[in-house]
Amino acid sequence: FPSLSVCNPSLSRFIAAELTRGYFLEHNEAKYTERRERVYTCMRIPKELEKLMIFGFFLCVDAFLYVFTLLPLRVLLAVLRLLTLPCCGFSGSRLLQPAQVCDVLKGLILVLCFSMMHYVDYSMMYHLIRGQSVIKLYLIYNMLEVADRLFSSFGQDILDALYWTATEPKERKRDSIGVIPHFIMAVFYVFLHAILIMVQASTLNVAFNSHNKSLLTIMMSNNFVEIKGSVFKKFEKNNLFQMSNSDIKERFTSYVLLLIVCLRNMEQFAWNPDHLWVLFPDVLMVVLSEVAVDIIKHAFITKFNDITADVYSEYRASLAFDLVSSRQKNACTDYSDSVARRMGFIPLPLAVLLIRVVMSSVKVQGALSYTCVFLFYLGLVSLKVLNSIVLLGKSCVYVKRANMEDKLFERPSTAPPSSGKPPSKTEQERSSRPPTPPPEPEQPLPSLSKEEEGEAQAASELKHRTPKEDLLEIDRFTICGNRID
Numbered sequence: 001f002p003s004l005s006v007c008n009p010s011l012s013r014f015i016a017a018e019l020t021r022g023y024f025l026e027h028n029e030a031k032y033t034e035r036r037e038r039v040y041t042c043m044r045i046p047k048e049l050e051k052l053m054i055f056g057f058f059l060c061v062d063a064f065l066y067v068f069t070l071l072p073l074r075v076l077l078a079v080l081r082l083l084t085l086p087c088c089g090f091s092g093s094r095l096l097q098p099a100q101v102c103d104v105l106k107g108l109i110l111v112l113c114f115s116m117m118h119y120v121d122y123s124m125m126y127h128l129i130r131g132q133s134v135i136k137l138y139l140i141y142n143m144l145e146v147a148d149r150l151f152s153s154f155g156q157d158i159l160d161a162l163y164w165t166a167t168e169p170k171e172r173k174r175d176s177i178g179v180i181p182h183f184i185m186a187v188f189y190v191f192l193h194a195i196l197i198m199v200q201a202s203t204l205n206v207a208f209n210s211h212n213k214s215l216l217t218i219m220m221s222n223n224f225v226e227i228k229g230s231v232f233k234k235f236e237k238n239n240l241f242q243m244s245n246s247d248i249k250e251r252f253t254s255y256v257l258l259l260i261v262c263l264r265n266m267e268q269f270a271w272n273p274d275h276l277w278v279l280f281p282d283v284l285m286v287v288l289s290e291v292a293v294d295i296i297k298h299a300f301i302t303k304f305n306d307i308t309a310d311v312y313s314e315y316r317a318s319l320a321f322d323l324v325s326s327r328q329k330n331a332c333t334d335y336s337d338s339v340a341r342r343m344g345f346i347p348l349p350l351a352v353l354l355i356r357v358v359m360s361s362v363k364v365q366g367a368l369s370y371t372c373v374f375l376f377y378l379g380l381v382s383l384k385v386l387n388s389i390v391l392l393g394k395s396c397v398y399v400k401r402a403n404m405e406d407k408l409f410e411r412p413s414t415a416p417p418s419s420g421k422p423p424s425k426t427e428q429e430r431s432s433r434p435p436t437p438p439p440e441p442e443q444p445l446p447s448l449s450k451e452e453e454g455e456a457q458a459a460s461e462l463k464h465r466t467p468k469e470d471l472l473e474i475d476r477f478t479i480c481g482n483r484i485d
Helices: 002-007 011-020 025-068 070-088 098-117 122-130 134-167 179-209 214-231 237-268 273-304 311-326 335-343 347-361 367-401 425-432 450-463 467-472
Strands: none
Touching (some): 025 070, 025 237, 025 273, 025 311, 025 367, 070 098, 098 134, 098 179, 098 347, 122 179, 134 179, 179 214, 179 237, 214 273, 237 273, 237 311, 237 347, 311 367
């Protein structure tokens, strides 16, 4: 046709060729099949993502309810053990087990921080924030979100340092500053973090109670700005795992903040149930915006980085592995602490604030009121036990489906010995082994470009590294080996 059109050029021939020319998509079958798979992946993302989000949400619920239900009982058992030691006799090198020491420390931190929060006036803070301009409140809310992430990052390190300092074996050489300074730092951190979350809740309360809802609209649009800062970056599977954990934590925290806002508003309107329907549209808008932003963000991240939707089942299996491994006899950490390290969710400051708000919003007077409180506590305990049983059963299914049962029986890697301690027998045998001879020189390979060398190196790293093992070693604030451009 091109030769005929050149020999006999005419407008009618050109129009006829444009109307009758054809093409065959099967000549590029791989390309169009890949595009169709990308569309199917985007369609699967909402379902797979919400499965992960729901599972992670109930993990946070389990860790959060633990603070209100089982932690007081465990502290009571530890105190009874201390009181009955003179009668039963002291046997062993420890007054309390390491887990009991950590429980007592958590209980003391909660009591001290709750007593300190009584000196913070929530109403005065609310009116102080309400007097600011809309733009200033928008900037304050963004700064509070950044500060919350920084506090969560450094706060878990402070708590872990306190727990290890308090339970470190006495025969080991200590290089810490002592339990008391670490305890003061932990109390100071939980108190400051609780105040920060209180300011966040007050700002959200002001947005709900504003007449034109402009502040609430601006705050919701801020969630969509998050899409711009995320979808156009390069993400590997480990980085996406971190982001997924962060989204689970943010969603749970936002729900607790909405609960605090509803409690404060219902108290101001004398617990009138009609006012709850007034708040319902705004609460629904906040929840739906969070879900929509997460779905859009993850759909485009997986599309741009060629990540399949099956990766979310691997993430769910990794979270389930944490839950199952924390129930073993040789567990090296408490489950709530593993959730804090993995997701950045620290329940202590949020629990302190919620107790403070509930105690100031609900007046308990008389025997009937105390009976209702006791029944409510029994209901929370029942909910915690039921949630734990269901989560444990689901986690066992996910771990078995991901073929990760063998890792449950592996001993955790121990730290290297200190400089003042002699090396072990196995280390001496390793050092006495003769060095392995160097490999024979191979034939020179053809020269590759820099891009091909980088792709070959990345492929070899992925070949010798199991993705599930990588995910088990990643927590919320670990800098991954994969580079984010």
